[in-house]
Amino acid sequence: MSLFTMPSLGADMEDGRLVEWLVKPGDRVAKGDVVAVVETQKGAIEIEIFAAGEVAELLAEPGQQLPVGAPLARLTEAGAPAAPAPQAPALQAPPPAPPVPTPPPAPAPAPVAPEPRGAVLASPAARARMAELGIALAVGSGPGGAVLLADVERQAQAKAPTEPTPPGPKGKPGLDMAEMRRAIAAAMARAKRDIPHYYLTHDIDLQTAQDWLTARNADRTPDQRLLMGALLIRATVRALARYPELNGRYEAEPYAPAPAVHCGLAIALRGGGLIAPAILNAETRDTDALMDAMRDLVARTRAGRLRNSELTQGTITVSSLGETGVDALLGVIYPPQVALIGFGTPRVKPMIHDGRVQPRLAVTVSLAADHRVSDGRRGAAFLAEIDRLLQEPDHL
Structure with missing residues (x-):
């Protein structure tokens, strides 16, 4: 038990x-x-x-x-045998008891009325919500086609008229933005108090990677195209193989790096707020598989359909500013992780290439790391390894 x-x-x-x-x-x-x-x-x-x-x-x-x-x-x-009933000690057989008159047979119980034809199999919460909204669902996503609360909410959202989200602390039903901010602030205060951070930044030439992406995406439909973010995560994950101390969770002494890379991805929610669920076992996925995992994770995060393993098993977090126009970010490590990688907005900059100053697409990458498990020299080598890998996108 x-x-x-x-x-x-x-x-x-x-x-x-x-x-x-x-x-x-x-x-x-x-x-x-x-x-x-x-x-x-x-x-x-x-x-x-x-x-x-x-x-x-x-x-x-x-x-x-x-x-x-x-x-x-x-x-x-699972598989636990039932506890055997205790056996009474052997006793001398008592003399036979006098015969007891057999009572008359009890009347047969009334048959239980079957479920009416067409009755809906649904959880109690789903039934109550359907009654509240005036919605009728015959089949849901639960066992045996049972209607679950999530099925009712999806149906309610599909039938609701599309209106702009009203301003206020709650940008989406069931998600209190003020409470989320409070929780994030508490975690970040703990991180800055307990984790001795050090920071490094490095500029990476992305032009080779961008040219490779353009060629790779030429014959793909928009929903199958690779984004630069997938390459950045793939390079980060590959670099961790050489610098494993940056991948792990500091939960006990002595610290030990994690055997798998569960790469957290910082995702901004519509209306505000931030969640960093993890792509589990990211080291086993190639660039295309990482792109698929990123699309899936972003969609489920914004739909409120995450699993607890994705929120509790992260070993490192990657945060990207995307197209926001800011050059760099210096993040705060999410405890009990020991490192956070930040990518600024890729932009065209004057860079030296083949001995000449040329306009090249570049990005500033930052590392926030825990000084208890690594130092600036190892952190610098890790960023340099990400840079090296991005210059050879064919090998990612």
Whole structure:
């Protein structure tokens, strides 16, 4: 028997509100299954379970605000045999009892009325929300086609008229921007207090990479084209293979680099706010696969459909200013990570190439790193390795 508890979805989380259960007592679950939806300052997050077993009991009700670590459900371990019933000690057989008259048979129970034909299979939260909105859904995305709360909300959004988001602290339903700012500020204050930062910046010539991208995208449809951001992340991930101390989570002594690269991607939300979910196992993905993962992650982040593993397992974060027009950023490490890479806006600059000053596309890259696990010399070599890799995009 084990407890499934409210997970911590980042250094800035203290509690969360259970929105919906996606399992019920008696369901069998496997590691990685999504079993609940929890709302935090970062929006509604799909919660995965990290142990296989059977749901024995749900200990929390939808709507409850629960602190990190609070019990949510009780599980029996997968394959655990039932405890044998205790055997009574052998006793001398008693004399036979006199026969007992057989009682008359009890009347058969009345048959349970079956579900009416056409009844909708739906979670209680989904039923209540459908009644509130006057929406009727026959099939949803849950087990056996059950309608879930998320299905109802998607249908409600699809039917709602498109109107500009009204100004105010809540730019999107279920996401309190003021609360998100408070949580981000608390995490960053902790980072600056506990992590001894050092900073480095370096200008990288991107013209070769841009020319390669132009040629690579020439025959692709817009939805299949590679963006410069995919190349920047691929080069960062590849460079970590030579400088692994910058990839990890400082959670215990002695510090040990992470065996896989779960690369966090800072994503700006429409209406304000920032979330940095991770592309898991980024070192196993080529540039095209990273581009696909980036598109998927950005879409799900803005739709409020992230999983807790994407928020809790990041080992390094990349933040890019894109086309905002700012040359550089100096970031704050997201604890318990030990490094953050920042890319400014690529722009044409005078640079020396082949012995001549030429207009070339360039970007300023910055490194914020934890002095407990690396130093300026190693950090500088890491940025130089990113530069070297971007000069050979064919090999990325």
